[in-house]
Amino acid sequence: xxxxxxxxxLCGKYSDPNRKDGRNNGNDFSLIRRAEELASxxxxxxxxxxxxxxxxxxxLGAMYVRxxxxxxxxxxxxxxxxxxxxxxxxxxxxxxxxxxxxxxGTAKNLPRARETFTRACTLGDSTGCxxxxxxxxxxxxxxxxxxxxIASYETACEANQYGACRNMALLYIDGKNVTRSYxxxxxxxxxxxxxxxGASCYDLGVMYDNGEGV
Numbered sequence: 001x002x003x004x005x006x007x008x009x010l011c012g013k014y015s016d017p018n019r020k021d022g023r024n025n026g027n028d029f030s031l032i033r034r035a036e037e038l039a040s041x042x043x044x045x046x047x048x049x050x051x052x053x054x055x056x057x058x059x060l061g062a063m064y065v066r067x068x069x070x071x072x073x074x075x076x077x078x079x080x081x082x083x084x085x086x087x088x089x090x091x092x093x094x095x096x097x098x099x100x101x102x103x104x105g106t107a108k109n110l111p112r113a114r115e116t117f118t119r120a121c122t123l124g125d126s127t128g129c130x131x132x133x134x135x136x137x138x139x140x141x142x143x144x145x146x147x148x149x150i151a152s153y154e155t156a157c158e159a160n161q162y163g164a165c166r167n168m169a170l171l172y173i174d175g176k177n178v179t180r181s182y183x184x185x186x187x188x189x190x191x192x193x194x195x196x197x198g199a200s201c202y203d204l205g206v207m208y209d210n211g212e213g214v
Contacts, residue, residue, distance in 0.1 A: 078105030114141030182213025
């Protein structure tokens with residue numbers, strides 16, 4: 001039936017549109033969009049039978065952002081990401097955070113961006129942790145909170161977000177509102193540099209040049 005065709009499309013006969021390899025396997029984005037819209041419209045209980053409302057909304061929002069299988073519509077994407085985040089999707093919250101951060105499809109709202117990235121982090125999205133850590137450290141969207149920023153960066157760093165490792169290292173080097181620790185900074189920069197993160201290598205070189213923690 002038409003419903004079973006849509007359901008099978010939603011439940012695994014395509015790659016997630018967020019993945020690069022999803023563009024190379026003959027995906028029918030118009031069919032995927034219809035599948036995701038069905039999941040979005042059905043409501044949480046029925047949509048779970050189609051692999052989950054939150055996942056469906058996240059994928060659908062990404063398609064509207066990119067104009068895949070439909071006309072690009074950032075305002076509609078914003079509403080869909082909101083629904084995904086409300087449904088507990090980590091990537092939905094992360095993508096919603098970017099909408100608030102950039103004013104894309106909605107008014108720019110840094111406090112909401114910070115709040116939404118933090119929720120994404122809590123739900124397990126490492127990029128959300130990185131972004132919330134940055135905003136917490138820089139005082140964007142609320143007061144600066146280095147202690148909380150370090151906790152967010154640490155979670156992201158453990159997930160191999162090497163930019164987060166570097167940013168945390170810089171906080172330890174600066175020693176503002178946190179105990180200065182060149183040893184911790186060096187360890188964090190070494191992690192990034194050993195994985196070809198150029199900025200970490202540069203900052204590690206500066207530490208060696210200055211004789212800091214070495």
